[in-house]
Amino acid sequence: MSRIDMTANQQLPNSHVAPQEACYSVSNNANRALKILLQASQSELPTEFFRYSKDVVFDGRSTTGDSVCFPCPLRQQEACAALKALEGCAVAAIADLQRKKCYRKIIVSLEQVTCFLMSAYITTLDGLDKSNPKIRDRLPDTDLHDAQSILYRRLSAGLYETRNAGVFYHIHGSLDASTTLSMIGLPPFLPGLTDYGQCIKTIESSVKRFSTSELELRNQRFRQAGVAALTQEQYRETPHGRTLNSLPPYTIRSLEESTPPIPFEGQENRAERYQCLRGIRVIELCRVIAGPTIGRSLAAHGASVLKVTSPQIPDVPFFQLDVNFGKHATSLHLKDPADRAIFDALLVTADVIIDGYRPGVIARLGYSPEVLALKAAQRRRGVIYVAEDCFGGSGVPGAEWSGRAGWQQIADCVTGVAWEQGSFMGLNEPVVPPFPMSDYGTGSLGTIIALAGIYRRAIQGGSWICHCSLSQYNLFLLSLGSYPTEVQDELRRLHDPRFFELRHSDSVDEVGKRALHSIRRLHPRLFTDSVMQSTYSAGFDGIVRWPREALDVDGLRIGHVRATRPNGFDNPTWEGWEEDKTLLDA
Template identity: 30%
Template sequence: MDAEMSVATEAWAALGGAPDAHDALSFAGEGAFASAFAVDGLAAGSVAAAGLALADLLSASGAARPSVAVDRRLAALWFGTSILPDGWALPPARHPTMRDYRARDGWIKLHTVAPAHRAAAARVLGAPPEPEAFAAAVAGWSAEALERAVVEAGGCAAAMRSEAAWLQHPQGRAVAAEPLVALDEADPGPAPAWAVPAARPLAGVRVLDLTRVLAGPVATRLLAGWGAEVLRIDPPGWEEDGLAPDVTLGKSCARLDLREGRDRATFEALLARADVLLNGYRPGAMDALGYGVENCRRLSPGLVDVRLDAWGWTGPWAGRRGFDSLVQMASGINEAGARAAGRDAPLPLPVQALDHATGYLAAAAALRGLARRVRGQGTAARLSLAATARLLSGLGPVTPGPGHAPPAEADLSPAVEHTVWGPARRLRPPLAVEGAPLRWDRPANPLGSAPAAWW
């Protein structure tokens, strides 16, 4: 079985989908990531899982199950960025201190995009937040000791481990015991107020997006493409300048402080009218604010509650801050890549594939939840980057390809997108569900640029 079909099959089984749904699934085009891992297969297969989930929603509403077609090249390109600026450039997505450093006994990655995480690393190292100063300080540390110290200080770091070491690590063992997608039964609530029009199947569906870099925003971008009303909520001061033009497509973006009474009241009013909640906070973080799964469903009966995190939902690292690059480092991906390439330094995947794939799987989970609600069932779902890393590693090694050619005119949608940053072109959608084309009605927009209100 090809890697993309293997991914689609495993994901669809984890989502509780009917096995015969694959009969209407097809792939075309060529992928050629320069990687020892089957990143092309992960990209095309996770995109396919979302397509199968939409087809299931349409069939749950009485329509014939439509065909689902995935373009391997476009799926891979969307795993990079979907937007090509015209006459302007995307800001850098990372700080210069975010890199791999050689420690006394191995390698460690410091994730320093957020100012608070950068400050935590600087405090531990006793060095100014500059690459050279960090490198000199890291050299005197054991990689795992520095990992612990940075995390305990409120920062983000991961020592490089082999896959074998990860599978023996308490967190690696915990993730190995978790499903790719945990899909739980819940009270279905009242019958949904929305229909599922074939051409715009998510029209009337309200999606409350409490996610940040990067998996959750990928999921809600896809849902917006089928007509969902997506409202993204960020805390005051949070910015993603290098990512917002790519991932806010089709959405409205507002700010709320969920520790402040008036904003909490606004959030609860929004939640009461939401059909789907996507939450990318660490396990326990929303519960501490009073918005655990049960409370959210009490405020919004029938809510499809989809939650995703970095390290999994059990084990000693379940509450740890994490990002795609850190999971790659800890789970053996970077070590295996380096070994396959015959180099000493860590070799990451050519794109943030764990984020993007988890995003498409989260979108699939949301769509499955909507289909189950049509059928009178309730749903809560949990996913993690670490489980997606296990999925990728399980595909086995591949011979690295030459790399993808840059996007050409044939890869681009014809329309110009007029954003506040400037004009841009988008890649053509990588996924075609028969009769339900992806189309985004709003251009990308900055975080916090809209009021916290449904449209």
Template identity: 30%
Template structure:
């Protein structure tokens, strides 16, 4: 399918807007082939690609002009295609098989971190009523217990009225507030008052001064660039040198032979059954990699540093199908436990800053040495904000920072008819999609290890996901499409002041108005339920995995419910 005819500049410099609207499933199919054609090592076999069937609502269900659902749907389909190839390698393929991706399901999946039911009650409602606090360990340590801390993560005006800046509290707002001369203990009666207080500080600084201020202090932040400015920047150019699905063989390593997949266990015919994964991640993007791999059958052990903050509600969804343990790398005994796990792992996932794992003997070269000694390659998956190399590769960053840097926040603001203000995309889209990107990379690396031998490094970055969705070959929705979508769902106001959690709730309420009696009910068939969970023994229902394979025994699903962070005994945990 050819790229859409586009208009330049509708949502600002560097934007490319479709002249005509195309249904979401149709665009997902086109974008699948676009990404596949650009991905080294991924199949170009049309017979296999044509097994994918896209279905779902024709019209977008997310606010804004960005085709986030279509890009994510294409990546989900790629996991399905890789699953079919892996099943073939394991002797379980069928010429008549099919892969189904529902694009509306994908839209809900983008919000699924807060999309769960406990004993029939919605997790969002339970969280707002503080009814979840007693059911899981508190890893938040008061990260948003005051309006001032909560609003430290938002998009702010600067001395230049044309350019806004994204601040981020990084789950610990105190250093950010102090660096701006704001007393963290200063009272603010509301989120609005807190935002105005911080705005009075940011308005005294130019965007460049804010950027240098954060670099000096080792803090997160980003100018809200236009897509054109980001693409022309040093970091944008570095990122452009890599494909979206970025999987590279490691020819410098001691060669290891092709590794067949484990023998088929008739009690578990999922594609990755028997594959061992060690996941050392936090928050959303990194954990999502392991959650997807677990749905495809992998044995995933998620490791959380007990002393670092995380978001409590994510325990309900992002630990599905996993075992969880706590490991403190500062402790020698804990490091030894982790090294023993890694020695047997097929995949290692890490979501910390570039170079951080090498300090503890867990960098790429360290694991390549382990792979050489055991004569079995490994797939090393890294997730970060800016990409694998370039000026900002080691800089800390989060979803909101990548949304601002790559131009997504700028574009979203223009689509809402705000002449200068930048606004975050409405959900943790880049977080979720980066996790999906990492899962595609992990599966592609596994397939190549089985057919070519060797070890592989897959890199997934938040900025890459944002940049790709703004490419001219992908295109943006026309203005009338965005406006009709807003009217259909009656979405509430969205502004730069809003945290991504605020925006998620706004979208959820719009969906409830339109889909509340269909897709979103626990009994709708869109949820996977576990009658008992580790959360007070309550029934837990989470949104099902997106991809459906025609063989029900191979289709992705989780065999165990989510568990809290650090749930298992680390001294007894083995593959």
């Protein structure tokens, strides 16, 4: 597929369209995105990270790599390529603390960035992908409340029109649909309702009984995730939107300054190319995609990442296949005294905590950042606490929605991303974009700040609290502007007509499935072995195929030494972890 040729782009008043080039290049615009990201990050990251940006190369040598691949108006490929580049700058800076090198070339593969953004949809187990009904029999059932497996309940997470024509609200049953369905006056289960269209009609008819303000009140009362679908302009006019727009894409703050610097040890005796986070221990308290993506990326740099989930709390079964690479995964219920004792023992030598729950959930269990910083001070070794959530702004005056529950679709709707997608599709209504791209982008934000915290601890000592959110990723994405008109026109011409038949109420599964079908036709190279890799997973008892890492840094090895596994597969210990270093060379 050739790159998109463009003619003159006319800037409209108040438009967010970037200046046009003679031939649109993702790599050139990834460079522009990196400059914007670096400028936005000045107050938050170690100054040493920035000097490596001159060594970044965006590899768009193949036609596919330098093409806009998604049927979307926003620059997702460029945004994530910039984030991966900054991740590369961070690990280069860490590596230079370990072994000084005059020059470290940082290469970001644009093809693999594209695959990263749709990883959950292209990862397979014995050839079975997310949409194949046979995959259910191959995965441990962590869908404890049938929120994923029963279509009617699955569609309790959806975007529907309200009582006011042209006003839309995204309800979200999270991982237990019963409360949300009851909240809008529907029974938790309707065994006879199995038709996709009828499920949508039934749920939307109930949502249409309410105004947005009434749904907001019910959301608050029942503590559900849900939000009105706002345009960019509407979001910026809210107190929360104004506050978040004043913040950088992430924040890093000191928790305590009493603990000494913790230098990296033993790297001088390692192989010529090595993983720079070897010896770093990470506890991941997360579900679904965004938070676990942080852990997966840290594992690719050599960290020992232990994912801790409760057997009593649901998770999406298939996503574990995608996000659990490189880790160990164990089950502990932190309300059980015996399990708490085990968890406390794990904390003694942990360096990084990743918290992907609603703000305050882990704190109420007794493991707030402040409590963990106190424990770190007592052991004389600082801790890095990475908090990832939906709305952002935790602890910031004016961020009135910071404590709300939310997911990728909620962030896409509240910040204006869904309205941008719908408008691109020729609709006067919002549509949630294909694939959980803001999840993966947020995972990249979290990876960068985790690396920054680790770096600061090595240089300055202390403990650090790092915040990122789905909404902050979306604001960075929106700051890059939409594609020029001619690019959008060409995307509409190239992609399958069936994709553009989608409406606001179509599920994320349907949107993703149609987009993927179109991308497979247009960009078959993205699905070849040059971009994907395979290995046997004992945990899933089959061959898993997943995207290769998008980043290459001189002197470093980046990739996983453990196959993916289900939640709860491993014992809760730091000892005796297996390694398969051949995966790094596959």
